[in-house]
Amino acid sequence: QVPSTTEISTGYQINPATVLKGMNLLVSEQVLEKRRGLGTFVAEGARKIILSKKQNEFANQMVPNFLKEAQALGITKEELVKIIEGGFLK
Template sequence: MQFDFQGNVPLFQQVAEQIEHAILNGSFPEGEQIPSTTEVSTSYQINPATVLKGMNLLVDKGILEKRRGLGTFVTQGAQEILLQKRQQQFVECELPTFIKEAKRLGITAQSLVKLIEKGYE
């Protein structure tokens, strides 16, 4: 996990995003326990309350679940939830900028589709 202590994104949000990334790349598999609040806060010198706030964001979204006396675990289906979220973000945020730039450069829709298809080969 990497954190930007000087950036504009609050640390608790960065904690949540880093955990999401670890779930998506398979570092934290579904059904498995993630590092405790204390482990994360000690390893990265972040206030435990900040780490807890980030983890609670993911609990509220159904990505993580707390098991009393056992710890915090990745829920079944968490990867799918995160993939859908990332796909929606891509379509809403990245794609319009991409299309706008392609238009500005004079790339036609047909050419763009061909380039995308070629990229998938």
């Protein structure tokens, strides 16, 4: 179960409307689910949904910028592969 909108807004000194908007967004993305009379809970599979969204964001936003910067610096594909492999081995 997640804390109530009031608990979150008080604890973090955030406008309650902002908290409600964020929680409703998470409900619409099926990360949270509201149970009438019980409260709001983390949905089953929420971690998978969030991870998938972050992976897509990485592939569609960060990787193209990374590749563009590497090209601007004159880094070859082979050099880039070595850099990446080196980073995974650390």
